[in-house]
Amino acid sequence: MTQKDHKPENGLLISPIQNGTVIDHIKAGEALTVLRILGITGSTEESLSIATNVKSNLTLRPKDIVKISDRELSKEEVNKIALISPNATINIIRNYRVVEKVGVEIPDILTGVVKCPNPGCITNSNEPIESKFEVVDETLHCLYCDNIISSDIVDYII
Amino acid sequence: MHHIISIRDFERDEIDALITKAQKIQSLGSYKRTLSGKLVALLFFEPSTRTKMSFASALSRLGGDAITVDSVEGSSISKGETLADTIRVVSSYVDAIVLRHPKEGAARLASEFASVPVINAGDGAGQHPSQTLLDLYTIKENMPLDNIDVGLLGDLRYGRTAHSLSYALSNYDVRLHTIAPKGLEIPQWLSKELKDRGLDIIEHSSMDEIINELDVLYATRIQRERFPDSASYSRVAHSYRITPETLENVRKNLILLHPLPRAGEIDPGVDSLPYAKYFRQAENGIPIRMAMLEDVML
Numbered sequence: 016m017t018q019k020d021h022k023p024e025n026g027l028l029i030s031p032i033q034n035g036t037v038i039d040h041i042k043a044g045e046a047l048t049v050l051r052i053l054g055i056t057g058s059t060e061e062s063l064s065i066a067t068n069v070k071s072n073l074t075l076r077p078k079d080i081v082k083i084s085d086r087e088l089s090k091e092e093v094n095k096i097a098l099i100s101p102n103a104t105i106n107i108i109r110n111y112r113v114v115e116k117v118g119v120e121i122p123d124i125l126t127g128v129v130k131c132p133n134p135g136c137i138t139n140s141n142e143p144i145e146s147k148f149e150v151v152d153e154t155l156h157c158l159y160c161d162n163i164i165s166s167d168i169v170d171y172i173i
Numbered sequence: 174m175h176h177i178i179s180i181r182d183f184e185r186d187e188i189d190a191l192i193t194k195a196q197k198i199q200s201l202g203s204y205k206r207t208l209s210g211k212l213v214a215l216l217f218f219e220p221s222t223r224t225k226m227s228f229a230s231a232l233s234r235l236g237g238d239a240i241t242v243d244s245v246e247g248s249s250i251s252k253g254e255t256l257a258d259t260i261r262v263v264s265s266y267v268d269a270i271v272l273r274h275p276k277e278g279a280a281r282l283a284s285e286f287a288s289v290p291v292i293n294a295g296d297g298a299g300q301h302p303s304q305t306l307l308d309l310y311t312i313k314e315n316m317p318l319d320n321i322d323v324g325l326l327g328d329l330r331y332g333r334t335a336h337s338l339s340y341a342l343s344n345y346d347v348r349l350h351t352i353a354p355k356g357l358e359i360p361q362w363l364s365k366e367l368k369d370r371g372l373d374i375i376e377h378s379s380m381d382e383i384i385n386e387l388d389v390l391y392a393t394r395i396q397r398e399r400f401p402d403s404a405s406y407s408r409v410a411h412s413y414r415i416t417p418e419t420l421e422n423v424r425k426n427l428i429l430l431h432p433l434p435r436a437g438e439i440d441p442g443v444d445s446l447p448y449a450k451y452f453r454q455a456e457n458g459i460p461i462r463m464a465m466l467e468d469v470m471l
C-alpha cells in the first residue's frame with residue numbers, strides 16, 4: 016500500500032501509516048538530514064511522508080515528522096539520529112498501532128556516519144573502510160587517527 | 174593475533190611487561206635467536222631511514238629475516254593499489270608486518286586487513302608506539318615511574334611524540350609539566366582527557382619556572398614552519414634552547430631526553446653532561462623493538 020491510497024484525515028498534515036516507522040519530535044528543519052543519515056533517498060523503495068515545521072499543540076516549538084511505510088528501523092539505525100536530534104522518538108507501527116515507542120540514544124561507536132575532519136586521516140583516502148568514531152561525552156573520537164570532533168557534529172555527517 | 178598500533182591500546186601492565194622483556198633482552202650479553210626462521214615485511218610508504226634500520230637491526234639480532242619494501246615509483250604502491258589490498262597480499266608472504274605510512278590511522282587499517290601481526294612504525298602525524306615505549310624504557314632505566322616530575326618542552330600542539338608520551342604517562346603516578354611557546358600549547362581536548370585519566374598537568378610558559386624541579390626533561394623539536402616569520406621563530410627557539418647554563422641548578426638525578434634528530438633545541442655542550450640521555454634513548458630503540466617483535470610473533 017502506498018501513501019496515495021490514503022486520504023489525509025481532516026486536520027492531519029500527513030496520513031497515518033499501516034505498518035512502518037514514525038519518527039516524531041525531530042528538531043525542526045532536520046527531517047531531510049535524518050533521512051540522509053538513514054540512507055533513505057529518493058531512489059530507495061520506501062514510501063515516505065515528511066512534515067516539516069509542524070506546530071503541535073503540546074509543545075510550542077515546531078518539529079519535523081517522518082513516516083516510513085513498511086520498514087521497521089532497528090535501534091542501531093535510529094540511534095544515529097540522536098546526533099542531530101536527541102529528542103526524537105521512534106514509533107514502530109503495525110496495523111495502525113504503535114507497538115513500540117523508544118527515544119534515541121547516541122551510540123558508543125558511530126560507523127560510516129561522520130566524516131573525519133582530518134584530511135590526513137586514512138578514512139579520507141580511497142580505502143575500503145568506513146569512518147569509525149567512539150562517542151564519549153558527546154565528543155567524537157576517530158578510531159583511526161585519534162582526531163576529536165567536539166562541536167558542529169552535524170557539519171561532518173556524511 | 175596481537176598487533177601493536179597505538180599506545181592508547183595498552184594497559185599499564187602491558188607496557189610494564191614489554192619494558193621488562195626489553196630489559197631482559199638487553200641484559201643478555203649475546204642475543205638468543207628467538208625469531209630464527211621468521212620473515213618480516215618492513216613496509217615503508219614514507220622514508221624514515223633511522224626507524225627502518227632500527228627495526229631491521231632488532232629483527233636481525235633475534236635471527237629473523239626482513240623483506241624491505243620502500244615506496245618507489247613503479248611499484249604497486251604508487252600505482253594506486255589500496256593499502257588494504259597491499260596488506261592482504263603481503264600478509265601471505267610473511268610472519269609479521271612493520272608499517273610506516275604517511276596517513277594517520279593507516280596502521281589501524283592494516284591491522285584490520287592483515288592475517289599476520291602488524292606493528293605501527295609511525296603513521297603520519299599519528300601514533301608511533303615504539304618511540305613512546307623506548308621513551309618510557311629510558312625513564313625507567315634511570316628512576317621508577319612513580320612520584321616524579323616530568324617536563325615536556327617544545328611543540329606540544331602538533332608534536333605526536335609529546336602526545337603519545339603524555340598519554341602513556343597518564344598510566345603512572347607522574348606530574349606532567351608542559352612548557353610550550355604561545356600557540357603551541359598542548360591541545361585542550363588532550364589535556365582534558367589526561368586529567369580525566371588522573372594525570373596532574375601543570376602548564377608553564379617558560380623553562381626557568383620549573384626546570385630546577387624536574388626529574389625528566391623531554392625536549393621536542395620546534396619547527397620553523399609553525400611560525401609566521403623567521404624572527405619570531407628565532408626568538409622562541411632561542412628561549413627554548415637547553416645549554417649548560419640552563420642546567421646549572423637542576424636536580425642531580427635529572428635526565429634529559431629528545432626523540433632526535435635535534436635541530437637547535439639542545440646545545441652540543443650539554444652532550445658530555447651526566448643529564449644527557451638522548452643518545453642512550455636512541456640506543457634503547459633496539460631492545461624495545463626486539464621486545465615488540467618477539468611480543469607479536471612468539
Ligand SMILES: [Zn+2]
Binds near residue numbers: 162
Ligand atoms: Zn580520523
